[in-house]
Amino acid sequence: MEPILEVKNVVKQYGDYTALNNVSLQVPRGSIYGLLGPNGAGKTSLIRIINQITMPDQGEVLLDGEKLNPSHVGHIGYMPEERGLYKSMKVGEQALYLAQLKGLSKKVAKEQLEYWFERLEIKGWWNKKIQELSKGMAQKIQFVVTVLHQPKLLIFDEPFSGFDPVNANLIKDEILALRDKGTTIIFSTHRMESVEEMCDHIALIHQSNKLIEGRLDDVKKQYRSNTFEVGIAPGNIEQFFAHMSLNTQYVSGKANFKTLDDELKLQITLPKGSTSRELLQYLMQHGDVTYFVEKIPSVNDIFIQTVSSKP
């Protein structure tokens, strides 16, 4: 199945400054795609190009196989990082206007609005002006306005900023529900927990270049360091360590994980060539193994590692 969005060799420059240097990515249909990167990396420039707010200097972007053109505006929903609404306009009126800008008819827009107001439990706000709402409430409206026209592709830039934990969870559930209905979602965030929870694909952009791209699991496999967190009750601890250093190539360090008992907690890195099975067998010979889990690199770790290794 072809990807819903293809970014091909996009270059964007502002005067002497290169914001995007030959960036290519492919966003699979129906996925939740995390766009990561430090501030100033070029994420927002890329997002703006996808939304046709700016044009690339070189390269192209394909939506569903077609070169981006003005008719695609109705197929994309965008919630920018710095977002706002007309302060003295009423909620209902404003949402209708923005939906119509995206190509919805007034009638359909109204129906959709009522659906979402019901769903997010904000029915009473239709006639209120934006300035009368609290920040969290305004953010909910912002979300509704973004998804109202049922686009195929949704782009969220820092969607959770400004939401308290309850509402953040609400939005998260809505995003997952939308994905389940077939919408593709790109989101750009610094909240690595959200990426872990929700994304199935990621891309990392740093200093105008794309450094990582792929399924989250695949990326993690790439970064696996073959380290295992081990909990063992070895009888004589010193004897165990002595044996391990003399007879094996295993490198161990202190580990930090929680168990109910007070056993020895270690982090053991496998040398090249050995398997986890061998390690387990070895350990079982020396005591009760209470805990044996591969340490999976977190996105946070991957991010920091990648970003700091590049000069």
Place this chain on the structure above:
Amino acid sequence: MTFLSPLLMVGMGVLIAYLTSLNNDEINKIAIHDVKGWLKDELKSTSNVKYNDLSALPLSAAKKEASEGYEGIVYVPAVQNVTELVTKVEYISNDSPNIELVGNIEDAIDNKVTRHNLKELNFDYEKIEKAKADAKIHLSKFSGEETYKEGSILKMIIGGGMGYLIMMFVIIYGNMVMRSVIEEKTNRIIEIIISSVKPFKLMMGKIIGTSLAGILQFIIWCVLGVGLFLALTFIFDVKVGAAANNPEVVQASKEAMDGVQLYISEFFKLPLLTIFISFIIYFIGGYFLYSSFYAAIGAAVDSETDSQQFMLPIILPLMLGVYVGFFSVISEPHGTVATVFSMIPLTSPIVMLMRIPFGVPMWQLALSMAILFATFFGVVWFAAKIYRIGILMYGKKPTYKEMMKWMKY
């Protein structure tokens, strides 16, 4: 505000007229000390000035009384020869001298002394008065059509009024465009909107929308103005009817009506269709030109306070247009200055409109409009580039150099 403004303006006018008349109703009391009665015939009390003869009192007593109970005192010394009055008459007052009063007194002295001199020279004053001519030359165009001085006055008023109107509209509505752009920038809704609509369309939508609002307001004012005018003539008619019996009033009102009718007929002799159409065209052209600037400025800055530094270069050409209009066009509607400024696109909406009532050859009109619209397209293109980049730029206050860089993005 649309409906209130003309009412407010008329109200202001009426108030000012009323206050002026109140002023005129004040009676000035002036004392006279004229022992020989030289100026007795000349200084006559009028509705505004009451002369009180204190010649019976000695001078010092008269002065004292005058300083306490009168505006001032006219002291005519008891000279032997009436011609001495030219330099010897004094007006003593605690207030600064009332120009009109002093003028009247001096006129009175002039009259008295001139008559005396002429009599000395054996000239009959009465006959000389009769001999004075009061020329009224016959004005007409080459076509044989009669023209009147009042026509010129009317043209000045209409031309000036239109020029001023355009300047006001451009400033008021241009400001609306700018404020709208800045508002969208500060509340951050702009990014959402331009993900749906191209910035150029957004900018043009604002400009066209506010221009239509401006035209609508203008039409409402016109309708109200005509309505008020008709109402006034109706009231006028009614007044005449009620006082019809008094022959003096009939005569005076007839003259006034003639005057008004003269203005009305002159009004209808003006190229009204040309004026109306040209007004609309120049309003649109000039407004689009200037509001593109306003939109670009709005996009470049982050707040209204920052916009102040850019406002002056915009308002200057407008004011220049109005000044050139009032000073050069009125005196020399077809002179070089007026013609040149009616072609320069920044000032042409105002200056050309001021010239039109005086009659402008079609080719000049066409040329001026063509230049205006060509420039307008250029300015819109240029402003759109700045608008497109500026609306997403926050932070630094941009300099002109920065904005030039944006053109290349």
